[in-house]
Amino acid sequence: MNAGDDTGPALPWHAALWRHMAGGLAADRVAHGLLIAGTPGVGKRSFARRLVSALLCRDRTLGGDACGVCAGCRQRAAGTHPDISRLTPEDGGKAIKVEQVRRFSHALHLTPQYATGRIGWIDPADALSISAANSLLKTLEEPPAGCHIVLVSDRVSALLPTIRSRCQIWTVPAADPAVAREWLTARAFDPARIDDDRLRTPLALLARRDADAGALIEQWDKDLARLLARRVNPVSAAERAIEAERRLWVDWLYRRCNDLLLASLEGGAGTVDHALAEGARRVGRRRLEAWSRRVAEVARTAATNADWRLVVESVFIELSQYVAEATDPHER
Known part of the structure; x- marks a missing residue:
């Protein structure tokens, strides 16, 4: 996470999907590889941050969300949580390289500072080069105990089938236009002249x-x-x-x-x-x-x-x- 990055308020069109995720969290049935997908503008990263926050929290709410006050939550919100590793294109490049994946995988095998385990964040996952994706496969197949790897992608079709098959895919839905209008209006955005198709993102x-x-x-x-x-x-x-x-x-x-x-x-x-x-x-x-x-x-x-x-x-x-x-x- 970036310094000072927090989950922010839950997006209303995520409610049904989050209820399924919250059920998995409560039953400890969340896959170790999670692919968060969806059209640009539907809030994939907001959903992924919400999930990561919940996974790193030691005292989640009844709705499955992070409490926001435990030590892990405070460090995550400040961008200083020691158990989060990020994998993104470096130096402004468009591709994630195999050398980056090797360092990322090594970091995930380090002993976590908190009992909630380690988190790997890959964004955008479709930036993985073929060699990088192949290098990541072993870690996805045999992740360290207590580790969750969250991949975010606008274009699931661009990922290798072997990557997709090793992840539980969560597709974030487009917003209902009526819900989007209300949400945008509350944020000082006038949606009066926006058609329904664009309101979905x-x-x-x-x-x-x-x-x-x-x-x-x-x-x-x-x-x-x-x-x-x-x-x-x-x-x-x-x-x-x-x-x-x-x-x-x-x-x-x-x-x-x-x-x-x-x-x-x-x-x-x-x-x-x-x-x-x-x-x-x-x-x-x-x-x-x-x-x-x-x-x-x-x-x-x-x-x-x-x-x-x-x-x-x-x-x-x-x-x-x-x-x-x-x-x-x-x-x-």
Whole structure:
């Protein structure tokens, strides 16, 4: 697991599949080789993390989930559990190599630190080269006592038949569109214009939104830096923000305002890049504090029927005026 990686809330369309898994956990009938498969976007890795968490927990809930408070759970959540070994493509490569499998198999044979045993995590399993897959077969056939190997794959057909045959396959289902709509709405995602086929893979929709949001935020940061350097017209800067999801843009604006205030302090490190920090120091804390009051008004206005274009333009125009005051004595 990655540092700080936790299972998060259970995905509702996994409920029926998890009940079967919980029954196996309670009866101690979970196979040593588990292949978690499914279409991209259905939450295979969430299901696999939930399973790994349960396997490493010494005090599972009645529903089969990890307790979250025992020593093993705390270490797993922190990404420091000593009994988890990962097998993934290294150095940005596309294939898992045979040398990696040998090191992985050796690690699985080490004595576990906890009585819950060791976990091997292979992701994506379809990245195994043919020689690597063949090398893994012996470990899958004769795993160390108390060891579970969890393989995650988008393309089960890409795995060698000999690998598939040695694993218990758990296919994570697609989401029911109605369930997905409710789940996405709770995460500030508007599914109104999404067709049922795409709703069946809700995590893919969120991933696309997050990727798009990252690109938008990068552009907004650039526009803000140019505005602070008097290299862009405030109306032009506002133009790229107007069509964005209001909630996302307002959240970015509020956070960046706080970041600029922190950066404006003498010696303040802040969390923004050099261009934004330099601009904040030029404008000064007093002017940024005044601008922050305008930003707070914008946040309140976002849910009203106010002319959004004028609202967005006004917040940038006001900031540009403070920038002019700070850099041009004739503007004061």
